[in-house]
Amino acid sequence: MDYKIIRSKRKTLVLHINSDATLTVKLPYGVSIAYAEKFIVKKRSWIEKKQAEFITKREKHKPKQYVNGEVFSFAGKRYELEIVPGSKAELSLTVEGKFRITQKCLEAPKHYVEWFYKQFAKQYLTGRTAELANALGYRYNSIKINSAKTRWGSCSYKGNINYSWRLVMMPAEMIDYVITHELVHLDIHDHSSRFYNRLQLHMPDHKRREKWLKVNASLF
Ligand SMILES: [Zn+2]
Secondary structure, three states, rough: EEEEEEOOOOOOOEEEOOOOEEEEEEOOOOOOOOOOOOHHOOOOOHHHHHHHHHHHHHHHHHHOOOOOOOEEEEEEEEEEEEEEEOOOOOEEEEOOEEEEEEEHHHOOHHHHHHHHHHHHHHHHHHHHHHHHHHHHHOOOOOOEEOOOOOOOOOOOOOOOOEEEEHHOOOOOHHHHHHHHHHHHHHHHOOOOOHHHHHHHOOOHHHHHHHHHHHHHHHHO
16 A cells, blocks of 8 residues: 655644545654554555545546546446447447447537436436335326436425436435435425424435435535
């Protein structure tokens, strides 16, 4: 494991993961490098977990390059981009886990890929909402897909549910959270304790998912 050691006036050893995922060890004067090395070995799994988080974050902030092997996420499943010859714009997800697009799509890749995400979102969110509504006993009027950047879902008094297609870039359990949240709004339109009590009944670990969404939502 690579790391940089900085001597510091602090009394305790500090491990710091930098934004480029490298490790810096702040070592108090008088503490040996051998001690630091032992400490790193002991903390290895924590360090690797943190480094992986930084790398994931960086990946998500990076604009898509639309090159072979680039990973795209659809409802929590990872698909590798595969560019195939073709003068007609065609996009599909294969059972081998490929997101296959024709060369034609590269003329306006963002446009075509977003279009495909919208189609996928419509199908996935319609199906999953029907399943969950059925299981939990809710009735809604319609489902529409929009392109909102920060609002994953909303629900009107008339029972119309809206989702952003960007939602399907998140893990499946987070999508389920947003769907369940909107379903509860069919009955309870505010975020009162009554709302959260009901949500708690449907999804006992909703707090964990909310926390995850707060931390990660801006990355999608
Ligand atoms: Zn809400």
